[in-house]
Amino acid sequence: MGSIVGILGYRRGAIPGFGITLGTTLMWLGLVVLIPLAALFLKTTELTFDQFIAVITSRRTQHALVLSFGLSFAAALANLVLGPVVAWALVRYRFPGRRLLDAIVDIPFALPTAVAGIALTTLYAESGWIGQVLASFGIKVAFTPLGILVALVFIGLPFVVRTVQPVLEDIDDELEEAAASLGAGRWMTVRRVVFPTILPALLTGFTLAFARAVGEYGSVIFIAGNLPNYSEIAPLLIVIRLQEFRYADAAAIAVVMLVASFLFLFIINGLQRWSELRTGTRQ
Amino acid sequence: MSTMPVAYRNQAMPVAASKHPAGAAGVVKQRTSGRVDVRADPAWVRMLVIASAVIFLGLFVVLPLVCVFTQAFAKGVDAYFAAIRSPDTLSAIRLTLLVATISVVANVVFGLIGAWAIAKFEFTGKNLLITLIELPFSVSPVIAGLVFVLLFGLQGYFGSWLAAHNIKIIFALPGIVLATIFVTFPFIIRELIPLMQQQGTEEEEAALSLGASGLTTFFRVTLSNVKWALLYGVLLCNARAMGEFGAVSVVSGHVRGETNTMPLHVEVLYDSYQFQAAFAVASLLALLALVTLVIKAVLETRLTEE
Numbered sequence: 047m048g049s050i051v052g053i054l055g056y057r058r059g060a061i062p063g064f065g066i067t068l069g070t071t072l073m074w075l076g077l078v079v080l081i082p083l084a085a086l087f088l089k090t091t092e093l094t095f096d097q098f099i100a101v102i103t104s105r106r107t108q109h110a111l112v113l114s115f116g117l118s119f120a121a122a123l124a125n126l127v128l129g130p131v132v133a134w135a136l137v138r139y140r141f142p143g144r145r146l147l148d149a150i151v152d153i154p155f156a157l158p159t160a161v162a163g164i165a166l167t168t169l170y171a172e173s174g175w176i177g178q179v180l181a182s183f184g185i186k187v188a189f190t191p192l193g194i195l196v197a198l199v200f201i202g203l204p205f206v207v208r209t210v211q212p213v214l215e216d217i218d219d220e221l222e223e224a225a226a227s228l229g230a231g232r233w234m235t236v237r238r239v240v241f242p243t244i245l246p247a248l249l250t251g252f253t254l255a256f257a258r259a260v261g262e263y264g265s266v267i268f269i270a271g272n273l274p275n276y277s278e279i280a281p282l283l284i285v286i287r288l289q290e291f292r293y294a295d296a297a298a299i300a301v302v303m304l305v306a307s308f309l310f311l312f313i314i315n316g317l318q319r320w321s322e323l324r325t326g327t328r329q
Numbered sequence: 330m331s332t333m334p335v336a337y338r339n340q341a342m343p344v345a346a347s348k349h350p351a352g353a354a355g356v357v358k359q360r361t362s363g364r365v366d367v368r369a370d371p372a373w374v375r376m377l378v379i380a381s382a383v384i385f386l387g388l389f390v391v392l393p394l395v396c397v398f399t400q401a402f403a404k405g406v407d408a409y410f411a412a413i414r415s416p417d418t419l420s421a422i423r424l425t426l427l428v429a430t431i432s433v434v435a436n437v438v439f440g441l442i443g444a445w446a447i448a449k450f451e452f453t454g455k456n457l458l459i460t461l462i463e464l465p466f467s468v469s470p471v472i473a474g475l476v477f478v479l480l481f482g483l484q485g486y487f488g489s490w491l492a493a494h495n496i497k498i499i500f501a502l503p504g505i506v507l508a509t510i511f512v513t514f515p516f517i518i519r520e521l522i523p524l525m526q527q528q529g530t531e532e533e534e535a536a537l538s539l540g541a542s543g544l545t546t547f548f549r550v551t552l553s554n555v556k557w558a559l560l561y562g563v564l565l566c567n568a569r570a571m572g573e574f575g576a577v578s579v580v581s582g583h584v585r586g587e588t589n590t591m592p593l594h595v596e597v598l599y600d601s602y603q604f605q606a607a608f609a610v611a612s613l614l615a616l617l618a619l620v621t622l623v624i625k626a627v628l629e630t631r632l633t634e635e
Binding site: 060061062063064067068070071072074075078079080081082083085086088089128131132134135136138139141143147149150151152153154156157158159160161162164165166168169174175176196199200203219222223226232257260261262263264268281282284285288291293296297300303304307308311 | 368370371375378379381382383385386388389390391392393394396397400439442443445446447449450452458461462464465467468469470471472475476477478479480482484485486507510511514530533534537538543547568571572573574575578579591592593595596599604607608611614615617618619621622625626
């Protein structure tokens with residue numbers, strides 16, 4: 047470890063234990079996270095390039111990937127619209143039950159995904175409380191892609207609310223008062239003053255909700271129905287390939303998912319920097 | 330918030346927002362009479378926004394929670410307790426408690442060590458290290474389980490060696506623990522780093538100059554300074570560890586009474602059409618979630634004081 051510490055270099059101070067703590071941290075991180083993730087990429091090298099392409103472009107894999115990424119995007123969009131509404135109500139208005147409503151926002155984080163999964167399935171099944179009502183309009187939710195969307199909206203719900211909320215709280219009153227005194231109407235003030243201020247937070251929340259949804263498994267598999275080429279998500283396909291002992295195929299799908307999510311995070315991060323620079327909210 | 334690298338923001342439970350207790354920011358200020366508050370929205374807008382928020386959260390969050398408890402008691406109180414007292418459920422509860430305890434202890438020990446290295450010293454590559462520590466948040470739980478199967482599964486890299494030495498990792502306790510530690514990896518260290526960075530090194534330097542040893546300084550000064558943040562991390566880590574489904578499901582093998590944790594037992598019961606029993610076990614997990622949120626709220630007021 048001494049050589050690594052030597053290369054990195056550090057400020058010499060009176061505080062002891064740099065070498066041993068950093069060394070232990072790197073070793074633990076390597077053993078638990080980095081080496082296992084490296085094994086994932088290593089496993090795909092057992093496939094030839096053509097085999098790899100064949101695995102990830104097969105109809106079933108393509109459908110699962112498009113479904114996972116597409117519905118995650120749609121669910122994050124739904125939260126992008128509804129999240130600020132909830133945040134606005136919690137920050138700007140005082141009404142009975144506000145504190146309770148605020149606490150409720152965290153439930154999708156805290157509730158184990160399997161519990162959310164079976165509860166949503168029971169609610170949206172044709173005999174369920176919500177499913178009954180929707181069925182009378184001819185809408186089927188459980189065991190269709192729409193059901194997956196419901197589960198993904200549920201698990202992504204807190205992200206946008208919790209990223210926008212503190213920004214909304216910190217907006218200076220005077221900014222809006224200035225806009226109003228210059229003759230801007232309420233709607234114009236919100237659109238031209240408030241919206242640009244919360245835009246970077248909105249993007250962050252959207253990204254977090256999307257990233258979480260892409261990998262989500264527990265809350266989805268109960269309500270999805272899991273029909274191949276219809277309502278089968280990518281994480282489930284990985285599990286199925288694993289159960290068939292097609293390890294390399296499972297690893298290939300996982301690698302595509304990981305790379306695609308990181309690419310997406312990277313793009314949104316860039317977009318966010320741009321909007322922060324443009325609106326001058328970057329510190 | 331906005332200057333952190335993106336992976337650092339990629340958190341399973343955003344805390345930055347909720348650490349300010351709602352309303353503490355003093356958004357609604359007393360206005361002197363006669364002055365018109367230009368920030369006041371028209372009454373119909375206010376009603377519409379509040380109604381939308383209440384309906385959205387009611388339909389998507391409250392109703393599922395209510396559903397869990399009504400389904401759990403659908404066949405009465407006796408059936409509820411019978412489901413919870415069944416040997417398979419009790420063994421799932423024991424396994425869940427064991428896995429969560431090991432994962433939390435491991436994350437506390439390595440979280441404190443890692444936070445010490447990152448918060449108390451300057452070195453190149455620190456941001457990269459933080460990003461790598463946060464990495465498990467951006468990895469699907471299923472992939473978190475998959476990587477350990479690739480390493481230790483029967484056809485994995487170490488599979489035949491483990492089999493020859495009669496060591497079971499996958500479909501056994503070690504695999505479940507490893508997968509759980511992977512998904513909970515950032516929870517505790519993420520709470521410690523910002524606080525320890527903010528507190529600096531002056532108090533530690535003072536203790537050391539007065540002759541305290543490094544370890545004494547750590548336990549008497551540093552640890553007592555971060556105890557609430559540590560407890561906060563433990564709380565979130567424990568909730569995730571007990572509720573983890575995807576990662577554990579891949580490595581567990583679903584052996585009833587042996588490798589089923591509570592969330593997996595819920596799945597097994599549900600898939601065998603024992604709905605009431607499934608919801609009874611699920612209600613325990615839902616209760617855990619609610620208790621976690623209550624303690625979290627209490628700790629947040631402590632943390633803002635700290």
